[in-house]
Amino acid sequence: MRTKSIHLTCLLILGFFAAVGQPISMKSANIIASNTIPSPVKETTVRMLTEEIQKRTSIALKLVSGQLKSNEFTIALVLSSDKDLGGKTIPVSADKNSEEFKAEGYRVVSELTDKGGILWVIGADARGVLFGAGWVLRKAGLSPKSIQLEQKTNVAASPAYPIRGHQLGYRHTANSYDAWTVAQFEQYIRELAIFGSNAVEGIPFHEDENPSPHFKIPAREMNVKLSEICQAYDQDYWVWTPVTFELHDKAKRDAELKLHEDLYKRCPRLDHIFVPGGDPGDNHPREVLPFLKDLHERLVKYHPNGKIWLSLQGFSVEQIDYFYQYLKDNKPTWLQGVVSGPSSPPMAETRFRLPKNYQHREYPDLTHNVRCEFPVRQWDQAYALTIGREACNPRPYEFAAIHKTYAAFTDGFVSYSDGCHDDINKVIWSMRAWDTQTDVREILVDYGNFFFGKNLADNIADGIAALENNWKGPLAQNGGVEATFAFWKGMEAAATPQLTENWRWQILLLRAYYDTYTRRRLIYEQDLEKQANIVLAKAPQLGADKAMASAWGVLEKAEKAPIAYDLRKRIEQLCQTLYNSIGLQTSVPKHQAKGYERGCLLDFVDYPLNNRWWLEDEFKKLKPMIADSNAKVLARLNVISTWENPGAGSFYDDVSSTSKGPRVRTIVDDATDIAWWDNGFSRARLSTQTFQNNPELVYDNLESDARYIIRVAGMGEALLRVDGKRLIPILYNRENETFKEWIVPLNASQDGKIIVTFDEPEESHLNWRKHSKVSDVWLLKR
Template identity: 70%
Template sequence: MTPRITLLFILLAFQLAAQPVSLKNAVILVSPSIPSPMRTTAPQMLVEEIAKRTNSSLKLAQAWPTGSSATIALALSSDKAVAGKPVPSRTGTDLAEQKPEGFRIVTEGATLWIIGADARGILFGSGWLLRNLKMDGKRLELAGPVDVATSPAYPIRGHQLGYRTTANSYDAWTVAQFEQYYRDLAVFGTNAIEGIPFHEEEKASPHFKIPAAQMQVRLSELCQKYDLDYWVWTPAEFELTDEAKRKAEIEKHEAFYQSCPRLDHIFFPGGDPGDNHPREVMAFLKDLQGRLVKYHPKAKVWISLQGFSTEQIDYFYKYLEQNKPTWLQGVVSGPSSPPMAETRFRLPKNYQHREYPDLTHNVRCEFPVERWDQAYTLTLGREAINPRPFFFAGIHGKYAPFTDGFVSYSDGCHDDINKITWSQRAWDPARSVNEILADYGRFFFGWPLATEVADGIAALENNWQGPLAQNGGVEATFSFWKTLETAHPELKNNWRWQMLVLRAYYDTYTRRRLIYEQGLEKTANALLAQATETGIENTLNLALATEEKADKERISVDLRKRIETLCADLYASIGLQTSVPKYKAKNYERGCLLDFVDYPLNNRWWLADEFKKIRAMKTPKEQVERMHVIGNWETPGVGSFYDDVSSGGNSPRVKTISEDATDIAWWDNGSSRARLSTQTFQNDPALDYDNLDPGARYIIRVAGSGDALLRVDGYRLKPLIYNKAPETFKEWIVPLSLTQDGRISVTFDEPEESHLNWRQHSKISDVWLLKQ
C-alpha cells in the first residue's frame, strides 16, 4: 500500500471515529439497581429538557431495542450488566466513576452509557450530557466518540434560595419554578440547597404564591426528588438566656423538622444576625440536635463564628477541646467570620469547614466590585444583575482549599452565573471559565450561541472595570448584545437572556448619561468660577438650568424605554423586582435599578440646595466666594491636585480601597441630594503625590465629616481649620521640609470610634493639595 493510500485510510478512519453520536430517536434504558427516586428523576429530566429544545420526546424502554437504534443507558458502576448487556468497565483503583457522585460517559456503538458511582453520579452524568448535547429541531447529537470520567473535588456545592420577603425574586416563585431552578443547578453540579424557614416569618411577601411554611416543605420534597442535601439557615434573634423564648424556639424547630421529608443540615449563624455568647449557643445547638435526629437520624448541625469577638472565638475552640462534641458537624465561614485559613488551622480535623460566600451583592459586602464606578453604585445598587464569573473563579481558587465546599449566600436569580461558576469550579477547580460560560450558553440558549454567549458575558463583566466614562468597551458590548438580540427573537421570553440584554442596555445608557451630564456640569462650573458681584442671580439661574438640561433634554430615550420594557418582562418571567412602587420590591437597595435609572450623575440636586443657601447669604462678596468654591471644586488650578476619594477615575492619587465597599454610601433610600463626591468616602485613605514644586508652599484641604487625623510622611500635622460638619473643610499647612524631594505621602489615623455603627464613623470624601 502506497503512503498516499495509507494516509487516506487514516483520514477516513479518523473521520469515522469523529462522527457525532446521533440520539435523535434514542430510547432510555434504566438499570433497576439505581435507587429511587433517581431511577425516575434522571430519565424524566433527560426527557423533559431534551423535549424543550428539540420538540421530540425520547421514550423509556425496558429492554434493548433491536437493530441499530440508539440507546441512552443509565447504570451504576457496580452493575455488571443491564438487561443482559455488560456495562463498560475499567480496571484500576482510582476511578472517577467509583468515587462519591462521580460518573463516566462512554459511547459503545449506538449506545451512550451514563455510569454513576451512586444516584448523584447518575444525576450529574445526565447533567453533563445535557450540557454537551447539540439540540435543536433537526438534531440531537453529541460530538463523539466519548469516554469521559469525572468526580467532584469538593463534596459540598450548594446555594441558599430563601423564600422570604428579602429576596428580590425567589419570593415570587411557584413550586414549579423552584423545581426548574433546582434542576438547572443540578445540571451544573450543585448538590445542596439551603432554605430559610424562620427568618422574617412574620413578614409575608406580597409575592408569595403559597405560605412560607408550606413552601419550605415543598422545597424539602424537591431535594428528596433530586437527591440534593437540604440545608436550613436558622439564626436566633433573641437572647438565648430567655428560657421562655428558648423553649418556644426549640419547639418551633422540632415541628419544622417533623414536617420535612428530607433535612440534612442545620446551619446556625453565630452573628449576622444574632448576638449570643457561644456558651449559650453551643448548649442550644446540642438541644436542637437531640430533636433533629428524632426525625432525621443522619442530619448534621453547623455553626458560624460570624461577629464573634476574640474572647468568644477562643471560648468556642476551648469548648471543642474540652467537650469534643460529636453532635457538631463543622464550622461555616461567612462575612465577618475569622479568616478561613485561621479557622481551618484551629478547627480539629474531625470537623468540616464550609464556606458561605456572598455571590449576590456588589457593594457593602464580602466581595465587592473593586473601585466600582460611582455612576454604577448610585444607579445599579447592591443587587444588580451581576455576572462576575472570572472574579468569582479567582475567589473560589483563593479560599476553597481551606474548606470542604460551600453553600453560597444569594437573594435572587440576578447572580445566576455566579452560582453556576462556583458549582462548576467546586467540581473541577481547573476548569476554564470560558468553558463554563460556553456550557451555560449552549444549555440555556442553544448550541450555536455557546461561544458568543461566553464572550458576551465576559464583556459584561468587563463593563464594570475601571472608570465608566473611559470604558469604550461598554458601547462595543452593547452593539454585540443588540446584534444577538435582533438575531434571536425566539429567546425574548428567556429570563436569563432578558437579564443579560438588560445589563447591556443599562450599562450603555448609564455611560451615555454620565458623559452627557458631566459635560453639562463642566459648563455650569465654568459659569460659577467666573462669577462676579454683578449678575449673581442670572449666573445662578443659568448654571442650574444648564445642569437641569439632563432632565429636560434627555438622551438615548430609546434605550431608556427598552430598559423599562425589559424590567417588565423580567417581572413577568421570573418575578425579578426592579422597583419598589412598580414591582413591590422589599426596599430600594434590593436591585431596584428601575427606580434609579435616571438618578442624577451630576450635582444638579445638590446645586439647587446650595443655591438656596447662597441666596440667603448676607453680602454679594460671600455669595461670589461660595460660587467660586463650587465652580473650582474639582479643578483647583495648575500645580494643585484634587481627589474624589472613592470615585475610581477621579481619585488617581488614592492608594487604598475599602475591602467591603462600605465607602459607597446609600443615604435616604438611595435618593440622597448630597454632593456626589460626598456619597463616596473612606475612613482613613492614603494618597501619594509626586512632581511637586520643592520651592512652593502647599496646603492640604479635606472635606468629609467628623475627624480627620492627618499625617504627611508619617508626621502628624496640626490643622489651621477643622470643621466637622458634612461638606465643610479642614486645612493643614505642609512644612516645606517635607516637600523638598518633590513628593509626599498623606495618611490618616483612624479615630477611636469602635462604639459607633460604621455609618456614623468619620468620613473623608474629598482631598485637595493646593499650591499657594
C-alpha cells in the same frame, strides 16, 4: 475533581453519528435505567433527561426495559457496581480508583454501531448518575430534531469538594425567589444540579408573620416543598436559621425549639441546620452552643443523620476563643462543623484552629456588588448609584479567582444568594468546586449551550465576559461598553421568539442596555456640570443670582433634554418583562420589592450622575443671603465652581473614584457607595457618598519653594500625616461636606514629593456606618 476525557474532532449525534459522520434521526431513541439506581433519583434523572431534551428538540425519548438492541439508539443509566444491563457489559474502568467509583462520580461513554448505539451514563451512586446526565445535557447540541455530542465520548469525573450548594430563601428579602411557584423552584434546583450543585439552603422561619405580597403559597408550605424537591433530586437540604432573640429568655427559647421541631417533623428530607453566630444575632456562644445541642436532639428524632453547623460571624476575639475552648473541653459530637461567611474570622485561621474531625464550609456572598464580602473592586460610582447592590452581576473570571483563593481551606460551600440575578456566579462556583481547573470560558460555553442553544453558545460566553469587563475601570473611559452593547444588540436583532421568552436572555440583555445608558448619561451629565461651573466662575462679573440661574439652566437639561431615550424605554420594558417571567422585582412602587437596596435598579435608572441635586440645594441656601452677604455668596460659589479644578499648581482627588483620584494609592474593596443614605436617594455631593477611612496619597513634581495647604472633606476625624509626621490642623470641621486644613511644612515639600496618610481613630464604640470617612483631598498651592 479528577477528569479524564477523550474528545476526537468530528461530531456525533447523540444517537450518535454513523461512521460516515452523517446525522442520524433520533425520533425513536430510547432511555433505559438500571433497577439498582435508588429511587426517587432514578425516576428524577429519567424525567430530567426526557423533559430537557424534548423542550429543545421535540424529541420524546422512550423509557424502555429489556435487552439493549444494536440497531436502536439508547441512553443507558447504570451504576458502576452493575455488571451488565440488557445483555450488554457495562464499560467501566478496570481501575477501581477511577472516577465512576468515587462518591458522586460518573463516566459517560459512547458505543456505536452502524445502525445505532448506546450512550452509557455510569454513576458511582445515584448522584453520580444524575450528574452524568447533567454532563450530557451541558455538552449536547440540542436543536429541533437533533441531539449532538462530540464523537467517541469517554469522560470520567468526580467532584473535588463534597459540599456545593446555594441558598434559595423563600422570603420577601429576596428580589425574585418570593414570587416563585413550586414548579419554578424545581426547575431552578434541577438546573443547578445539572451544573454540579448538590445542596439547597432554605430560610424557613418567621416569613409567614410578614409574608411577601408575591408569595404563591405560604412560606410554611414552600419550605416543605423545597425539602421534597431536594429528596427527589438527592440534594442536601440545609436550613439557615439565625437566633435573633436573647437566648436567656426561656419562653422565647422554648418557642423557638418548638418551631424547629415542627419543621423537622414536616420535612421529608433535612440534612443540615446552620445557625449564624452573628449577622444577625448577638448571643454569646455560652448560650448559643447549648441551644444548638438542643436543636440536634430534636433534629435526629426525625432525621437521624442530620447535622448542626455554626458560624463565628460577628464574634469577638473572646467569644471565638470561648468557642474553641468549648470544643477542646467538650468535644461535641453533635456539631458537624463551622461555616465561614462575611465578618467571620479569616478562613485559613479557622481551618487551622478547627480540629480536623470538624468540617469547614464557606458561605460566600455571590449576590451583592457593594457593602458586601466580595465587592466589585474600584467600581465606578455611576454604577454604584444606579445599578446598585443586587443587579444582574455576572463576574465569572473574578469569582473563579476568589474561589481558588479560599476553597482549599474548606470542604465546600453553600452560597449566599438573594435572587436569580447572580445565576452565572452560582454556576461558576459550582463548576469550579467540582473541578478547580475547569476553564472559565468552557463553563460559560456550556452555560450558553444549555440555556441558549449550540449556535449561540460561543457568543453568549463572549457576551457574558464582556459584561464583566463593562464594570472594570472608569466608566466614561471604558469604550468597551459600547462594543459590548453592539454585540448584544446584534444578537438581539436575530433573536427568536423562544429566546426572547428566556429570562436569562432578558436579564443579560437588560445589563447590556443599562450599562450603555448609564455611560452615555454619565458623559452627558458630567459635561453639563462642567459647563455650569464655568458659568459660576463668572459670578463676580455676572452677579451671584444671574450666575446661579444660568448655571441651573444648563444643569436642568439633564431632565428637560435627556439623552438616549430609546435605551431608557427598553430598560423599562425589560424590567417589566423580567417581573412577568421570573418575578424579578426591580422597583418598589411598580413591583413591590421589599426595599430600594434589593435590586431596584429601575428606581435609580435616572439618578443624577452629576451634582445637580446638591447644586440645586446649595443655590436655594445661597439666594436668600445675596442681599446681606454677597461676598460670602461669591466666596461659596468660588468653592463650588473650583471643587474639582482648584487651579494651576493645585491638586484634587476624589479618593474613591477610579477616574478622579489619580494620586490615591490605596484600594479599599468596599470604598464605593458605602454611604447608603436616604434609601439611595441622597442629595449629597456625589464624592461625599463614597470614601475611604484611611487613604494614602502620593504627590510628586511639587514646586520646591511653594507653600501648600492640604484640605480634606469627609465626616468625623482625619488624623493626617505628611511623610509620617502628624500635622496639627488650622481648620477642623467634622460634619459632612465641611473642611479640615493643614499647612504642609516647607521641609517636607522642598524635595518635590510628599506622602499623605491618615491614622485610624479609635472608634470601636461606634457602628461601622458611623466611622470617620475621608471623601475628598486637595493639595492647594498658596
